[in-house]
Amino acid sequence: MQPTHLPTTESAVRAIRAIAEEYRLPLTVTDDIGADRTSRRTAADPFSSLDPDGSLPHEAFVALDGTPAVTVRLFPEEDAEITVDRVEFHDVPRDAVPAFLRSVYGGLAHTRGRFFPPGLWLVVPVPGDTTYKELVTSLHPTSWLLRSARNA
Known part of the structure; x- marks a missing residue:
């Protein structure tokens, strides 16, 4: 499956809604719109809702309920932070x-x-030969993390 270009935060939220519907997952979405509301807008003037270029930045936080619990924070800079x-x-x-x-x-x-070296890693492969890998830092991993173990 070829990745679809998601030009806006709103298009990414729509894609996440479709996945939640496909997997029958309840979700909540919180939107922050405007430079005075988004988390990374240090370049904007104080109390200004627009960026210096006149654009209106949009950030969203999506929580997907289920197993595993997942949250997605979408930033205007075309990246995201995903917590699994x-x-x-x-x-x-x-x-x-x-x-x-x-x-x-x-x-x-x-x-x-x-x-050796000791550690438990969460590995998320995606199409296109890309794999995301992060260390599980919790001393008490969830049952989903322990159930999804594969041999190294």
């Missing part, structure tokens, strides 16, 4: 979010543990 059962993936391109979520809910995401 308390494991944070920073700087995921906005265009990769749908494929990332399909891997998680479709059973492709898995954990790998190592004896």
